[in-house]
Every structure is written in C-alpha cells, then in structure tokens.
Amino acid sequence: MFNRKFKHGQLRVSGFTLIELLIVVSVIGILSGLTLTVINPAALRARARDSQRVSDLKKIQTALEAYFSDYRSYPPKATPTSYYLVSTLSGVLVPGYISQLPTDPNGYSVVYSCASNFGYSYRTNSTTGGTAYVLLAKMETTSVDYSKCSDTSISNCVTFGCSTCLTNCHAVQNTF
Numbered sequence: 001m002f003n004r005k006f007k008h009g010q011l012r013v014s015g016f017t018l019i020e021l022l023i024v025v026s027v028i029g030i031l032s033g034l035t036l037t038v039i040n041p042a043a044l045r046a047r048a049r050d051s052q053r054v055s056d057l058k059k060i061q062t063a064l065e066a067y068f069s070d071y072r073s074y075p076p077k078a079t080p081t082s083y084y085l086v087s088t089l090s091g092v093l094v095p096g097y098i099s100q101l102p103t104d105p106n107g108y109s110v111v112y113s114c115a116s117n118f119g120y121s122y123r124t125n126s127t128t129g130g131t132a133y134v135l136l137a138k139m140e141t142t143s144v145d146y147s148k149c150s151d152t153s154i155s156n157c158v159t160f161g162c163s164t165c166l167t168n169c170h171a172v173q174n175t176f
Helices: 018-039 041-071 085-093
Strands: 003-007 010-014 120-124 133-138 169-173
Touching (some): 018 041, 041 085
Antiparallel strands (some): 003 010
C-alpha cells in the first residue's frame, strides 16, 4: 500500500494521512445516521405490530361470525364490567372456531384501555348472548387505514361506551 520512493536522498511515503481517514470515517458516520433516521426502524416495527393487531381482530371477527351462524347470538361477556377478551371468548371459541385466541404483539393480555396499555377488547350487548359486538385494539401509530371509533361506520362504539377511544384505536363490529 505504501510506496517508498527516494528523491534527492529523502524518504517519501505516499498514503492516507490521519486527517483524511478521520474525515472519511466522519462522513460515513453522518451518512449512516441520516439513513437510520430516514428508515426509522422503531416506527417500522410499530407499524408491523399494528398490522398484526388488525389481522388478529379480523381472525377473531371471523370466529365470532362462525359462532353467530351456529347459535344466532354472539358469545356473552363475563360480567357487565369485564371486557377481558381471553377470559370471555376462549371458552366458547377455542378450539371449535379458532385454534387459539391471538394476543397483542407486545405481549399484553389485559383488557384494552384507551389511556394506557395495549390489548384487545370484546364488548357485547348482553351477559347471556348478544346480537351485536365491537372488538377494539389500541394502536401504536396513527393511520387513516384504521377504523376508529369516531368513524360513522363503527356505530357499536357509541352503543357499548367506547366512543371516547377516538385516536390510536382500531375497531371492528358485527357485520349485520
């Protein structure tokens, strides 16, 4: 890499100086930093988890509709104030209608809360078997692709008292 040439009795070494190497390393660092801010891997992971939540609610919705076609009602909620998806639906939907109930990609299994953690919520209009329901999931990102409780197409949000969840939520309801 280094060429040693003698010119008039002096040793001459050609190569990169320390300053040139520092400048190249600095430029590479700046470019990689800009690339990471443009790509934003944390936001990509959040959007992927949100897509999984939408998919999970669709799976649960399909299982609920199959249950409704057999019993002409949706599964009841455990108690009037309990909206725990896993405890409410696992006994009636698993394994006949769905192999297992999905859980939130962040690992939350608690009830969905508009103000805090993530999770899935099932709300219906009866403790013995309802004619309507709404499924909710809290999202990490905001997107126009999500059906929010503020959308007029999700009328059950008002019926079941979850109309306060206007942002960062995705809602699906019974098809009829």
